[in-house]
Amino acid sequence: MKTKQFLLAAAILFGIGISSADAQVKHRAQNQKQRIKxxxxxxxxxxxxxxxxxxxxxxxxxDVKLAKADRNVTPAExxxxx
Numbered sequence: 001m002k003t004k005q006f007l008l009a010a011a012i013l014f015g016i017g018i019s020s021a022d023a024q025v026k027h028r029a030q031n032q033k034q035r036i037k038x039x040x041x042x043x044x045x046x047x048x049x050x051x052x053x054x055x056x057x058x059x060x061x062x063d064v065k066l067a068k069a070d071r072n073v074t075p076a077e078x079x080x081x082x
Contacts, residue, residue: 025064025081032057 036053039045067077
């Protein structure tokens with residue numbers, strides 16, 4: 001019985017960990033998108049810089065997708081993503 005409770009608690013905490021990391025990544029991405037948009041609008045970013053930043057964001061989304069694919073986001077993966 002204690003094993004089942006432990007596994008349930010671990011599953012809940014793991015789910016919270018993924019949700020928290022996912023929320024942080026989404027929030028960061030939204031902020032970054034706004035900064036890129038502002039940089040383009042103000043002329044501070046060149047077309048090349050904008051393209052590079054958008055590519056970086058795409059890589060981050062891909063890293064998140066790969067980390068979540070096996071339903072086990074390791075501390076090392078979280079470090080890369082965040």
